[in-house]
Amino acid sequence: MKLTIIGTGLIGGSIALKLREKHFIDYVYGVDRNEQHLTDAKELGIIDEGSSLEYAVQNSDLIILAIPVDSARKLLPTVLDLVNEKQTVMDVGSTKAGIVHVANTHQNRNRFVAFHPMWGTENSGPKSAISDSFTGRAGVICDKDDSASDALKMVEQVAEHLEMNLLYMDAEGHDVHTAYISHISHITSYALANTVLEKEREEDTIFQLASSGFSSTVRLAKSHPEMWVPIFRQNKENVLDVLNEHITQLRKFKSALEKDNYDYLEELIRNANKIRGILR
Amino acid sequence: MKLTIIGTGLIGGSIALKLREKHFIDYVYGVDRNEQHLTDAKELGIIDEGSSLEYAVQNSDLIILAIPVDSARKLLPTVLDLVNEKQTVMDVGSTKAGIVHVANTHQNRNRFVAFHPMWGTENSGPKSAISDSFTGRAGVICDKDDSASDALKMVEQVAEHLEMNLLYMDAEGHDVHTAYISHISHITSYALANTVLEKEREEDTIFQLASSGFSSTVRLAKSHPEMWVPIFRQNKENVLDVLNEHITQLRKFKSALEKDNYDYLEELIRNANKIRGILR
Numbered sequence: 001m002k003l004t005i006i007g008t009g010l011i012g013g014s015i016a017l018k019l020r021e022k023h024f025i026d027y028v029y030g031v032d033r034n035e036q037h038l039t040d041a042k043e044l045g046i047i048d049e050g051s052s053l054e055y056a057v058q059n060s061d062l063i064i065l066a067i068p069v070d071s072a073r074k075l076l077p078t079v080l081d082l083v084n085e086k087q088t089v090m091d092v093g094s095t096k097a098g099i100v101h102v103a104n105t106h107q108n109r110n111r112f113v114a115f116h117p118m119w120g121t122e123n124s125g126p127k128s129a130i131s132d133s134f135t136g137r138a139g140v141i142c143d144k145d146d147s148a149s150d151a152l153k154m155v156e157q158v159a160e161h162l163e164m165n166l167l168y169m170d171a172e173g174h175d176v177h178t179a180y181i182s183h184i185s186h187i188t189s190y191a192l193a194n195t196v197l198e199k200e201r202e203e204d205t206i207f208q209l210a211s212s213g214f215s216s217t218v219r220l221a222k223s224h225p226e227m228w229v230p231i232f233r234q235n236k237e238n239v240l241d242v243l244n245e246h247i248t249q250l251r252k253f254k255s256a257l258e259k260d261n262y263d264y265l266e267e268l269i270r271n272a273n274k275i276r277g278i279l280r
Numbered sequence: 281m282k283l284t285i286i287g288t289g290l291i292g293g294s295i296a297l298k299l300r301e302k303h304f305i306d307y308v309y310g311v312d313r314n315e316q317h318l319t320d321a322k323e324l325g326i327i328d329e330g331s332s333l334e335y336a337v338q339n340s341d342l343i344i345l346a347i348p349v350d351s352a353r354k355l356l357p358t359v360l361d362l363v364n365e366k367q368t369v370m371d372v373g374s375t376k377a378g379i380v381h382v383a384n385t386h387q388n389r390n391r392f393v394a395f396h397p398m399w400g401t402e403n404s405g406p407k408s409a410i411s412d413s414f415t416g417r418a419g420v421i422c423d424k425d426d427s428a429s430d431a432l433k434m435v436e437q438v439a440e441h442l443e444m445n446l447l448y449m450d451a452e453g454h455d456v457h458t459a460y461i462s463h464i465s466h467i468t469s470y471a472l473a474n475t476v477l478e479k480e481r482e483e484d485t486i487f488q489l490a491s492s493g494f495s496s497t498v499r500l501a502k503s504h505p506e507m508w509v510p511i512f513r514q515n516k517e518n519v520l521d522v523l524n525e526h527i528t529q530l531r532k533f534k535s536a537l538e539k540d541n542y543d544y545l546e547e548l549i550r551n552a553n554k555i556r557g558i559l560r
Contacts, residue, residue, distance in 0.1 A: 190552035191529040225549040269505040272470035
């Protein structure tokens with residue numbers, strides 16, 4: 001089977017590596033505006049050849065859009081224009097309402113499957129791709145009834161070969177949940193990095209002291225704006241809701257400290273500890 | 281050499297395991313109000329025997345206070361009362377100004393060394409102890425000139441056997457830095473957990489969707505109030521400073537989103553990305 005990955009970065013690259021390893025695909029076209037990424041992806045065995053969008057799409061069974069969510073949204077109609085009723089197009093973006101909205105106006109809507117593999121790192125580019133990234137993670141298919149059954153089946157097989165736990169949601173619900181589970185973590189991490197960079201001028205001290213707790217909390221702050229600005233933009237309303245709630249929660253800690261109300265501080269912490277029962 | 285650990289939990293237990301493995305100590309007394317911890321610590325080979333405080337201290341070369349910072353501060357004078365000029369007492373707490381203040385009024389001040397190994401996990405108790413925890417982490421000795429040279433040498437050897445990178449600071453400076461590098465991370469993590477628990481009622485969805493990013497950001501929210509309320513209390517002023525700055529930073533993200541100012545959002549993220557150059 002032949003695959004096109006549009007975007008040969010962290011996610012597209014990791015998927016291609018794994019699907020090839022599993023013999024689900026045997027030929028990969030890479031489409032990327034970044035020539036260096038194409039060169040790297042070929043060297044790393046992620047793609048067999050770099051190609052034009054048209055050629056790659058017309059010669060593939062499966063086309064994966066693995067570019068920032070704003071670019072994916074813009075490019076989807078062009079890709080859907082090119083496919084026939086035997087081909088499948090999927091995306092891997094972290095927001096879904098926007099791209100599904102675009103898809104819904106296209107005559108080939110049913111060739112598209114909205115997919116979100118819940119994995120990422122703070123790194124980007126083909127050199128960051130890791131084939132085993134997705135194992136045991138959640139993979140979400142949105143608005144499945146709007147996809148043709150064979151296209152849906154194709155993406156379900158992709159998720160299976162990636163060893164993901166498959167979930168089904170509507171696109172709107174997905175975007176609410178990811179605001180909580182993923183997008184807010186990035187904002188708090190960015191803000192925490194900026195806090196430390198603003199107030200702690202002794203960079204050398206940060207480097208020497210940084211504990212494992214700090215590093216894991218701030219890790220996401222290394223993530224690039226090319227990917228994250230479009231996500232925040234597309235999921236603006238949900239992200240603002242969660243951000244407002246988060247600021248409210250932080251103010252409770254502030255108030256407890258300011259008033260020396262350590263019983264309240266303990267109560268806030270005990271409540272937070274409940275996350276232990278929910279997260280592994 | 282004989283060691284007493286007062287508190288047989290995560291930190292005390294991990295230190296004892298490592299020092300024994302390195303043959304730096306050959307006998308360990310455990311002092312703990314929690315009988316189960318003593319039983320577990322003995323079973324795990326962390327201690328050789330549970331003991332009364334008096335007996336343990338009087339028969340040890342080195343005494344490590346590894347209990348919450350408020351308890352350590354209260355107990356230190358009792359321990360210093362019991363030691364002679366050949367014994368060394370050290371603590372491992374995350375705040376330093378408080379305990380050093382107490383130590384400074386004691387006639388045996390110079391037998392005490394204020395030490396902070398910059399490592400921890402969200403877990404507690406002897407069962408969480410791991411001997412290799414400290415390797416490559418920062419270990420901070422505070423106000424070293426107030427300790428006798430042989431006591432200082434002893435703690436430097438401890439840090440060496442724990443394979444830590446040793447740093448020297450004054451206690452006040454230490455507490456400012458740890459507010460940035462450790463304490464604020466815990467508050468943001470607690471607040472993030474509370475945000476999600478408040479707004480995301482579908483616990484099952486949290487569990488199924490939680491991405492690696494979310495898990496690493498919220499991991500610290502599992503940390504117990506018994507340890508953290510005393511830390512926040514002792515480092516109140518510094519923590520409040522950093523918390524206020526953090527809320528200010530979050531408001532910038534909020535404002536950028538509300539005003540659809542995506543250039544500003546990108547600028548905020550690019551600034552946060554600078555942490556990449558500082559943290560590994």
